[in-house]
Amino acid sequence: SRSINLAVIPGDGIGQEVVAQGLKVLNAVLPQDVKLETKEYDFGARRYHASGETLTDADLADLKKHEAILLGAIGDPSVPSGVLERGFLLKLRFAFDHHVNLRPSRLLPGVATPLAGQPEIDFVVVREGTEGPYTGNGGTIRKGTPHEVATEVSVNTAFGVERVVRDAFARAQARPRKKLTLVHKNNVLAFAGHLWTNVFNQVATEFPDVTTDYIHVDAATIYLVTDPARFDVIVTDNLFGDIITDLAAAVSGGIGVAASGNINPSREFPSMFEPVHGSAPDIAGQGKADPTATVLSVALLLRHLGYDDEATRVEAAVSADLGERGDTTRTTDEIGDALAVRVAG
C-alpha cells in the first residue's frame, strides 16, 4: 500500500490556519489506500525567539526524511528583516537544491483582477531557485563610513541554468500551447545574459515542437499588464523570477490564490510547497485568511508526487468554489470544509 510522508511547517501568523485547511483537503482527496503520515515542525518566529535558531543541520537531517514539505508562512515583524528569509526560507531552498521554483498564474473564474477587461491568464513561471543574485556572494568594505562599498554577486553556471531551462522546456512541451519565453536582461547583464541565452538556444534544439521567445525583464512587466495572454511558460533567473511572479500573482487574482513549489525534480531532497503570500500577522488567528493559495499548493505537491488525478480534482474544486463564491464572507475553516467536501464528492 502507498504512503506519503509529509513534513508540515505551519510557521507564523496565518500559517497555522491555512496549513490546517491544506491538510484537510489533502486528507479528503487521497484514495483510501494511501497512508498519509505527517510530522509538524515549529520553525519560524517562535522558535527563533526561544532558541535563536532558524534551521539547524539537525533540522535539515530530520526534514530530509520526508518526501515533501508543506509550509504555511514564515515571518513576523518581531524578527529583524532578513533573518528568517535568509536563515530559514533561502537556507532550505539551497540545502535541498530546490532549483525549480514553480509559480503558476491562472486567472480563475470569479476572481477579481486589477486589470481592466478580465484578460485570459494561464501561464507558469519556472524561476531558477539556487543561483543568480540569491547566492549570498558579495560583501562590504568600510561599512558605515562615507567610503563604504557593498557588492552583490550574481553567480550563474551552465549546470544550474541548463537544468532549469530543460525543466521549463519539458513543462512547455506538456502544455497545449507549447510556448516558452526566456526572460532576462541580456542587453545589459551581458555575462549572465549570454550564458542564459546560449543555453536556452541550445536546449531549444532538443524541443523542436516548442515555440520560443525572448523578452527583457523590464518589457516583461509591461506585457504582464497589457497582454498577459501571450505567456505560456516563462523561464527566468532567481531575482527576475521573484519580481515578475509577485506581479503575475497580483494580476491573476492576488497573492490570496497564488501557489508555489520549491522543487527538486530528482527527488533527492524533499520539495517544498507553499502559498506565495506571507504570514499576514494583522489578520492572524481571526479565521479571516483565505486558504485557497495553500490548497492550490497542495495540488502542486500532489502532482509532484505523482498523484495527477488528485491534483486535478483539487484544482477543479478550487475553480468551482471561486466561481460560486460571489460576495459571501466565509471563515478560513468554512472555505477549507467546502473544498474538502468538493474533492471528496
Add this chain to the structure above:
Amino acid sequence: SRSINLAVIPGDGIGQEVVAQGLKVLNAVLPQDVKLETKEYDFGARRYHASGETLTDADLADLKKHEAILLGAIGDPSVPSGVLERGFLLKLRFAFDHHVNLRPSRLLPGVATPLAGQPEIDFVVVREGTEGPYTGNGGTIRKGTPHEVATEVSVNTAFGVERVVRDAFARAQARPRKKLTLVHKNNVLAFAGHLWTNVFNQVATEFPDVTTDYIHVDAATIYLVTDPARFDVIVTDNLFGDIITDLAAAVSGGIGVAASGNINPSREFPSMFEPVHGSAPDIAGQGKADPTATVLSVALLLRHLGYDDEATRVEAAVSADLGERGDTTRTTDEIGDALAVRVAG
C-alpha cells in the same frame, strides 16, 4: 540675452520624427530673448554600420560642450542586441555621470490604462543611474562549455547611494505629499540592501518633513497595479528602477507618454532627456509615432535648465491635448503642431 546650447540625437527608427516635434514645441515655448542653438549628431545604427563606432572619446568631448542633450531613440534590429545599449546609451550615462535617472508617471486625463477603475497615478521614480548591476563588472570562465560560470557584480557605494537618495529626498520635499519610498530587496541582497537602507535612514534625519517608507521590489510591483496612488516619490537601485519604471509607464498610459531624464544635477556634464520608448522600426517613417513622450521629455529638460514656467506650460499643453484627443487619429506632425500652438498661445 540667454541661450540654450542643445545637442540633438535623433537616433534610429521613429527617433527622427519625434525629436522634430520636441524641437518644434521647444522653439514655440521659449521666450523671444532665449537663443536656441542646436547641433545634430548621427549616433545610432547608421553610424555603427558605416564606421563600427557607437560613441568615441571625440564624440564625448563634442557632446560635453552642450548644456543638455535631447535624444529620440537608439536601437535597430540590424545591430546585435547590447551593442548600442552598452556602447552608446549606457556609455553616455556613465561618461556624463547621469546618476539621477528621473522617470515621472502621471495618468493624464483621457489616457487609457490597463488597470480597472482609472486610479490616480502621480509619482516620480528616481532611479540610480551609475552603479548597481549596470557597472559591467563580472565575467565569464569556461565560456561555451558545460562548466561555464558567469558572474554579474552589483557595485554600490556610499557616495553613489547618498547623492541619489539626497536628490530624491529634495524632490519629495518639494512635492505636496512629501513622501519618499525606498524600493530594494534588502532581505535578500543584504550587503547592498544594508547600505541603501542605512544611507536612506541617515539622510531622512535631514528631511524631517518627508514621510518615508520601505518596500521590497517584488511587493512594489504588486502595489503598482493594485494601489499606485500610494506612491509619491520612489528612490531605487539602477536595475530595480529599470524594471519598475517600465511597469509604471505601462500602468500610467504606456510608453507612448513616458518621459525620462538622465540627469547630472551638478551640471558638470550635460544631462540627457529622452522618451522611454524605443525606436519602433516597424512604424518608422510613417508619421504614426506619438511624439508626446518626447515633448514631455522636453519639459523635463526645460525644468532642469531652470525654465520652470515653460516646463509647466509644455506639460499643461500635453494634458489638454490628451484630454481632448478622443478617437481622432493624427500624424506625428499634427500632434507636434497642435502642441506647439498650445504652448505658444
